[in-house]
Amino acid sequence: MAKNPHRWKFHRVVGLDQVSIATGDDLAHLDRLDQKLWTALSCPTRGLELDPRTLDLLDGDGDGRVRAPDVLAAVSWCGRRLRDLGTLLNPTTDLALSALDQGTPEGKALHGAARQLLVALKKPEADAVTPADVADVSHVYDATDFNGDGVVPAEAAGTDDVARQLVLDAMACMGSVPDRSGRPGIDGARLEAFFAELTAAAAWWAEGEGAATQTLGAGTPAAWTALAAVRATVEDFFTRCQLAGLDPRTGAFLQTRSDAELTAIATGQLSPGSAEVRALPLARIEAGRALPLADGVNPAWAGAVTALATDAMTPALGGGRTSLSCAEWTALAARLAPYGAWMERRPPGKAADLGNDRVRALLAGDARARVEALLAQDRALEPEARAIADVVRMVHYHRDLHTLLRNFVSFADFYDPARSAVFQAGTLYLDARSADLCIRVEDPASHAAQATVSRLFLAYCECRRPGQAMKIAACFTQGDSDYLTLGRNGIFYDRQGRDWDATVIRIVENPISIRQAFFAPYKKFLRMVEDQVARFAAAKDKEAEARLAATASGAVDHATLAKPVKAEPVDIGRMVGIIAAIGVGAGALGTLLGGLMSGFLGLEPWWAKLVAVLGVVAVISGPSVLIAWLKLRQRTLGPVLDANGWAVNARVKVNLPLGTALTQRATLPPGAARSLKDPYEDRAAARRRRVFWLLVVLLVGALGAARFFKVWPFGPLPLP
Numbered sequence: 001m002a003k004n005p006h007r008w009k010f011h012r013v014v015g016l017d018q019v020s021i022a023t024g025d026d027l028a029h030l031d032r033l034d035q036k037l038w039t040a041l042s043c044p045t046r047g048l049e050l051d052p053r054t055l056d057l058l059d060g061d062g063d064g065r066v067r068a069p070d071v072l073a074a075v076s077w078c079g080r081r082l083r084d085l086g087t088l089l090n091p092t093t094d095l096a097l098s099a100l101d102q103g104t105p106e107g108k109a110l111h112g113a114a115r116q117l118l119v120a121l122k123k124p125e126a127d128a129v130t131p132a133d134v135a136d137v138s139h140v141y142d143a144t145d146f147n148g149d150g151v152v153p154a155e156a157a158g159t160d161d162v163a164r165q166l167v168l169d170a171m172a173c174m175g176s177v178p179d180r181s182g183r184p185g186i187d188g189a190r191l192e193a194f195f196a197e198l199t200a201a202a203a204w205w206a207e208g209e210g211a212a213t214q215t216l217g218a219g220t221p222a223a224w225t226a227l228a229a230v231r232a233t234v235e236d237f238f239t240r241c242q243l244a245g246l247d248p249r250t251g252a253f254l255q256t257r258s259d260a261e262l263t264a265i266a267t268g269q270l271s272p273g274s275a276e277v278r279a280l281p282l283a284r285i286e287a288g289r290a291l292p293l294a295d296g297v298n299p300a301w302a303g304a305v306t307a308l309a310t311d312a313m314t315p316a317l318g319g320g321r322t323s324l325s326c327a328e329w330t331a332l333a334a335r336l337a338p339y340g341a342w343m344e345r346r347p348p349g350k351a352a353d354l355g356n357d358r359v360r361a362l363l364a365g366d367a368r369a370r371v372e373a374l375l376a377q378d379r380a381l382e383p384e385a386r387a388i389a390d391v392v393r394m395v396h397y398h399r400d401l402h403t404l405l406r407n408f409v410s411f412a413d414f415y416d417p418a419r420s421a422v423f424q425a426g427t428l429y430l431d432a433r434s435a436d437l438c439i440r441v442e443d444p445a446s447h448a449a450q451a452t453v454s455r456l457f458l459a460y461c462e463c464r465r466p467g468q469a470m471k472i473a474a475c476f477t478q479g480d481s482d483y484l485t486l487g488r489n490g491i492f493y494d495r496q497g498r499d500w501d502a503t504v505i506r507i508v509e510n511p512i513s514i515r516q517a518f519f520a521p522y523k524k525f526l527r528m529v530e531d532q533v534a535r536f537a538a539a540k541d542k543e544a545e546a547r548l549a550a551t552a553s554g555a556v557d558h559a560t561l562a563k564p565v566k567a568e569p570v571d572i573g574r575m576v577g578i579i580a581a582i583g584v585g586a587g588a589l590g591t592l593l594g595g596l597m598s599g600f601l602g603l604e605p606w607w608a609k610l611v612a613v614l615g616v617v618a619v620i621s622g623p624s625v626l627i628a629w630l631k632l633r634q635r636t637l638g639p640v641l642d643a644n645g646w647a648v649n650a651r652v653k654v655n656l657p658l659g660t661a662l663t664q665r666a667t668l669p670p671g672a673a674r675s676l677k678d679p680y681e682d683r684a685a686a687r688r689r690r691v692f693w694l695l696v697v698l699l700v701g702a703l704g705a706a707r708f709f710k711v712w713p714f715g716p717l718p719l720p
């Protein structure tokens with residue numbers, strides 16, 4: 001254990017001990033703080049109210065998550081470049097150059113890069129770098145040939161035409177790499193691959209230089225080109241002529257297409273280069289016929305046949321020929337076959353296209369060494385260019401790292417009434433309430449499966465703006481859920497103040513408040529009574545409809561109607577028994593109610609009556625309130641964030657006072673005037689309510705008078 005350990009300060013909020021990071025010394029010792037005391041250990045890089053670019057810079061391995069080691073690495077990185085880490089705890093938008101520590105190599109390089117950046121932005125006198133300055137640093141290199149990225153454009157060669165041409169040849173054969181200046185160039189890997197192709201091309205060219213390959217001397221390439229251009233068509237012609245010799249009847253079929261095809265060709269506009277003409281045979285098909293070289297040749301192939309005669313037949317077979325026989329064609333093709341085989345062995349890539357002379361010149365000269373020197377000159381500026389990227393990183397860390405710490409190491413922003421946490425997306429206005437704890441979600445179904453254990457009442461909403469959409473989970477922590485139903489619409493305001501149309505698409509039911517739990521039994525009883533009345537009315541209505549239908553559709557027996565109906569005798573004894581039973585029941589009920597009321601009125605002293613009323617209320621509402629209280633004590637934000645990709649390490653409770661702060665109910669503003677005169681009031685219902693309460697008061701008064709005068713209408717007086 002260290003002799004002088006750092007003295008941390010903690011403060012308790014909603015039962016959670018949270019570390020206070022208030023000084024640069026706290027930041028310097030953050031790596032020594034037990035991570036069991038961190039509120040969170042991981043968070044996603046998207047869906048937070050923090051610049052995604054800052055989160056991407058923190059995400060060292062690029063997996064879309066920021067973890068505790070990433071945060072510690074960022075703090076350590078800043079510590080080697082800032083005079084005082086406390087600068088991060090009093091963040092401003094601008095990064096002052098005076099805050100950089102020029103006493104360390106990293107800080108000095110960062111200071112120089114910041115100056116270079118400001119000069120490139122034509123702000124040489126500025127003493128601070130702003131986030132706007134680093135929003136796009138690509139233009140810093142617009143006029144630079146060497147910028148440390150390991151890529152050189154052709155312009156980097158300056159007046160060295162040899163190096164410039166090599167860069168251009170390499171880009172033509174291997175493709176280009178974009179330089180930081182935005183211009184195309186090559187890097188070391190492409191240069192090496194280009195010379196590997198040049199070596200293969202040189203070996204191939206050397207193989208083709210002998211007489212065994214150049215069978216017609218210098219005219220061999222032209223002769224092969226002419227032969228290859230018509231080879232398939234000429235072989236088709238001689239094959240057709242050979243088939244015509246087998247059976248004279250085949251000549252007509254091999255000569256032309258069908259009548260319908262010829263008619264279609266003839267009715268169109270033709271030209272020597274049209275596809276229809278080119279598809280016809282090279283010449284007229286006859287058994288044993290030689291290929292004419294002038295007259296009688298398909299006009300689409302006339303030029304190619306002339307080139308064959310001039311470039312291939314004349315040097316190989318002699319000039320003055322007007323036709324080419326099948327045997328001569330076979331001999332000509334065999335004469336040029338070695339050159340064709342050599343052409344098939346042409347190495348892949350485009351280096352051979354440069355020609356034998358250019359390939360040899362590039363391999364023999366010093367052009368490669370010159371370009372490699374340019375690449376080395378560019379790579380020498382890599383630290384300076386990397387420092388430009390460090391300026392971007394430092395500006396973002398200077399502005400946002402403190403905010404992340406207040407929402408990662410601790411949840412100070414969440415528990416601060418004047419701030420909003422980075423995971424709070426905005427405020428939802430719905431059902432005369434505003435919910436401030438709204439979190440972005442991607443898939444409400446999968447999120448709800450995990451978030452339900454949070455014991456929070458969650459309303460998942462789909463939010464829409466023109467051309468935009470997102471989903472949120474809104475936590476309601478005050479009021480009741482009577483009118484929070486699927487399909488209800490509200491308005492969501494994001495952290496930028498933009499309004500979104502919001503519709504409830506999913507609900508996770510949990511108690512919202514003690515008030516809701518207290519009135520829940522009475523509401524359930526009223527709903528039960530309403531349901532029973534509705535069922536009774538529906539049954540009677542159905543019964544009446546059935547009787548009406550039977551009367552309307554049944555056949556009437558007129559003969560039966562004509563017969564007199566004998567009246568059933570009235571059973572007087574039975575009616576007396578029913579009336580007596582009703583009287584006994586009413587008396588028993590009255591005695592019961594009277595006993596209850598008389599017992600209530602007989603309680604002494606006066607506060608005993610109050611205790612009795614509270615006892616009845618406790619019996620009715622107590623179980624519901626107790627269950628709700630137990631669940632409300634268990635409300636925690638952790639599962640809601642965990643379902644979004646966080647790794648919440650602490651028990652982030654949402655108790656009743658915090659819940660009251662996170663959801664606001666509609667209240668009249670201070671000093672507002674209020675008129676209770678309602679032009680649309682249901683006066684009949686109001687009169688019924690007044691009559692009901694008047695009867696209740698009269699009943700209580702009558703029972704009190706009966707007790708006082710010792711008069712009881714339901715039998716012996718039950719009072720002493």
